[in-house]
Amino acid sequence: MVAILSKKPGEISTAPKARGRKITPYILLFPGMAWLTVFFIVPLFSLVSTSLMQRVGIDEFSPALQIANYTDAITTYSDKYLLSFKYAGIATVLALAIAYPLAYFIAFKSGKWKNFLLVLVVAPFFASFLIRTYAWQTILTDDGVINQFVAGLGILPENRLLATPIAVVAGLTYNFLPFMTLPLYSSLDRIDPRLIEAANDLYAKPFAGFRKVTVPLSMPGVVAGTLLTFIPAAGDYINAVLLGGPNDKMIGYTIQARFVQMRDYPTAAALSFILLAMILILVMSYVRKAGTEELL
Amino acid sequence: MTKVVSRPSLSHRVNFWVRDHLIVFYGIAALIYLFAPIVVVAIFSFNKPEGRSNSSWNYFSLDAWTNICRDQNICASLQTSLQIGLGSTILATILGTLISFALVRHRFHGRSTTNLLIFLPMATPEVVLGASLLALFLSIGLPLGPITIFIAHTMFCISFVVVTVKARLQGMDPRLEEAAQDLYADEKATFRYVTLPLVAPGIAAAALLSFSLSFDDYIITSFNSGTTVTFPMYVWGAAQRGIPAQVNVIGTIMFVGSLAMVLVAQAVGRARHKR
Structure with a gap:
C-alpha cells in the first residue's frame, strides 16, 4: 500500500544491467502477466458473457444477449447499491478523520518510536479479518459496556448498536483503517520539514501553515487512502452480515448469495459487473477532480 | 520598567x-x-x-489453549489454509519479483499497460474478482477445490508482491551495483552478491504479505472453494452457531506470531545497519 505511493512517476532506473537485450524484460514479464491475463482479464470477459446468458432450465443457462438481466438487476437492487456506497462513503470519511491525525502523529511527533508505532498500527490486522469483526460483535453486543453507555445517552434511534447501520459503518471503518493510514503516513513522511519551518518563518500561524503546506502536500496520500478504503468497503459484505441487521446487507452479499447459493449466475454476474462499472466511474471522476491522475 | x-x-x-x-x-x-x-x-x-x-x-x-484441535475441522481447515497459503505465496512471489525486475531495470514497450494490469486487480472489489473467476471456472468446467483457490490467491497476491518489491528495488542506490562492476564483478556475480542481498528484505516482506492475504481471504475464496474449507471459511460457518474459543486461540497466536516476526525483523535490520 505504501509502495503504490512511493512510486515516483516516470522514474526509470539507470542501473547498468542488461542494456541492449530487448527480449529480457519480456521473458521476466511473461509468466506473471500470463497468469494475470488468464485469471484476471479473461474472467472479466466470462463474467460479461455469463451476465448476458438466458435461463433454459433449472440450473442451465445458454449463451444469449439478455440485456434484461442488467435492467432487472438495476431496478431490483438499486437500493442495495445506494446503501453500499453510502456505508462505504461514510466509513471512508470516518477512516480519514481517524487516520489523518494518527498518521500525522507518527510522521512528525513520534521520534525514534516511528517504526515501532507503524508496526503497532498495522499489527491488529494480522489477526484474521473475520475474527476481528466477530470481536466487534462481542464489544458492541446489547448487554456490553459500550452499548449500555451509549444507549443510556438516549441518542440511538433503535436503542442498540449491534444489528444497526451504525455497527456496520463502525466495522467497515475499523477493518479498512490501515489502507487509509499507510498511504497517508507515507505521503506525510515525505514532506520536507523545512517547508513547514519556512511557513512558520514567514509568520504563518501554525494552523495556516498546516492548511497551506502540510495538507496540500499530503493530498496524494489522501486520494490513495480514500480509494483503497472505499473500493474494498463498497464490495464488502462481511461487516454487514456479522454486525448489521437483516436490512443492512450490502450488494456484495446479494452477489455472493445469488452466485453461490442460488446459482442464479446471470443475475449475479450482471450485478457484479454493474458494481465494477460504478466503482470505476466513481474512481475516475474522483481522481480527475482531485487532480492527481499520475497516481494511476 | x-x-x-x-x-x-x-x-x-x-x-x-x-x-x-x-x-x-x-x-x-x-x-x-x-x-x-x-x-x-x-x-x-x-x-x-x-x-x-x-x-x-x-x-x-x-x-481451548491445551486442546486446539478438539474440533478436528478447525485443524483440518488450518492445514488447508497453510498449504494453499504456502503454495500461492511461493508462486506469486516468484512471478511478482520477476515483473518488478522487468519494470525497474528495463525499458520496454508496453510499460504502462503492464502497470495498469498490476494496478487493476487491487482496484477491483473482491466480490467481482471472486465472481468473475467463478464465471471462468464454470464456463471451462474446472471443478472447484484447492486448485481453484490456489489459482485465485496467486492472482490477487501478484500485484501486492510487485508493488512491494518494486519499491525496494527503486529505493536501492544504483551506485552499489556500478561499484561492483567497476571492481570487475561480472553480471552474475553482481546479481548474486550485491543485488540479491539488497532486494531480499523486500522479497521477504512481499512473501509475508502474500501469505497473510491468502491465509485471511474469505470473500474470493467463498466463490471458488467448492466443498473445500479454509480456516476463514470454517470461522464463517462457525459464526452462525457460535465460534469456539479455539478460534480465539488461533487468532491470538496469529497476532502474537506475526507481531513478533515483524519486530524481530526490524531489530535485525537495525543491528545490521549499525554494523
Missing part, C-alpha cells in the same frame, strides 16, 4: 502545549481503538463458554 523580555503570552504557550500534546493523546486513543478487538479476542480465548456461543464471559480456563 519591570519586564522587557518579550516572552510568548501565556495563552500562546497554553495553545502550543495543547496542540503539541493533543496529538499525543489522540495517538494513544487511536491505539486503544485499534487494539480493542484484539484484546477481546485474546481474553475470550481463556473463556469457558457456557453454551456454544463464546460472546459472554463465563469462567477462566485453559481448555
Whole structure:
C-alpha cells in the first residue's frame, strides 16, 4: 500500500544491467502477466458473457444477449447499491478523520518510536479479518459496556448498536483503517520539514501553515487512502452480515448469495459487473477532480 | 520598567502545549481503538463458554489453549489454509519479483499497460474478482477445490508482491551495483552478491504479505472453494452457531506470531545497519 505511493512517476532506473537485450524484460514479464491475463482479464470477459446468458432450465443457462438481466438487476437492487456506497462513503470519511491525525502523529511527533508505532498500527490486522469483526460483535453486543453507555445517552434511534447501520459503518471503518493510514503516513513522511519551518518563518500561524503546506502536500496520500478504503468497503459484505441487521446487507452479499447459493449466475454476474462499472466511474471522476491522475 | 523580555503570552504557550500534546493523546486513543478487538479476542480465548456461543464471559480456563484441535475441522481447515497459503505465496512471489525486475531495470514497450494490469486487480472489489473467476471456472468446467483457490490467491497476491518489491528495488542506490562492476564483478556475480542481498528484505516482506492475504481471504475464496474449507471459511460457518474459543486461540497466536516476526525483523535490520 505504501509502495503504490512511493512510486515516483516516470522514474526509470539507470542501473547498468542488461542494456541492449530487448527480449529480457519480456521473458521476466511473461509468466506473471500470463497468469494475470488468464485469471484476471479473461474472467472479466466470462463474467460479461455469463451476465448476458438466458435461463433454459433449472440450473442451465445458454449463451444469449439478455440485456434484461442488467435492467432487472438495476431496478431490483438499486437500493442495495445506494446503501453500499453510502456505508462505504461514510466509513471512508470516518477512516480519514481517524487516520489523518494518527498518521500525522507518527510522521512528525513520534521520534525514534516511528517504526515501532507503524508496526503497532498495522499489527491488529494480522489477526484474521473475520475474527476481528466477530470481536466487534462481542464489544458492541446489547448487554456490553459500550452499548449500555451509549444507549443510556438516549441518542440511538433503535436503542442498540449491534444489528444497526451504525455497527456496520463502525466495522467497515475499523477493518479498512490501515489502507487509509499507510498511504497517508507515507505521503506525510515525505514532506520536507523545512517547508513547514519556512511557513512558520514567514509568520504563518501554525494552523495556516498546516492548511497551506502540510495538507496540500499530503493530498496524494489522501486520494490513495480514500480509494483503497472505499473500493474494498463498497464490495464488502462481511461487516454487514456479522454486525448489521437483516436490512443492512450490502450488494456484495446479494452477489455472493445469488452466485453461490442460488446459482442464479446471470443475475449475479450482471450485478457484479454493474458494481465494477460504478466503482470505476466513481474512481475516475474522483481522481480527475482531485487532480492527481499520475497516481494511476 | 519591570519586564522587557518579550516572552510568548501565556495563552500562546497554553495553545502550543495543547496542540503539541493533543496529538499525543489522540495517538494513544487511536491505539486503544485499534487494539480493542484484539484484546477481546485474546481474553475470550481463556473463556469457558457456557453454551456454544463464546460472546459472554463465563469462567477462566485453559481448555481451548491445551486442546486446539478438539474440533478436528478447525485443524483440518488450518492445514488447508497453510498449504494453499504456502503454495500461492511461493508462486506469486516468484512471478511478482520477476515483473518488478522487468519494470525497474528495463525499458520496454508496453510499460504502462503492464502497470495498469498490476494496478487493476487491487482496484477491483473482491466480490467481482471472486465472481468473475467463478464465471471462468464454470464456463471451462474446472471443478472447484484447492486448485481453484490456489489459482485465485496467486492472482490477487501478484500485484501486492510487485508493488512491494518494486519499491525496494527503486529505493536501492544504483551506485552499489556500478561499484561492483567497476571492481570487475561480472553480471552474475553482481546479481548474486550485491543485488540479491539488497532486494531480499523486500522479497521477504512481499512473501509475508502474500501469505497473510491468502491465509485471511474469505470473500474470493467463498466463490471458488467448492466443498473445500479454509480456516476463514470454517470461522464463517462457525459464526452462525457460535465460534469456539479455539478460534480465539488461533487468532491470538496469529497476532502474537506475526507481531513478533515483524519486530524481530526490524531489530535485525537495525543491528545490521549499525554494523
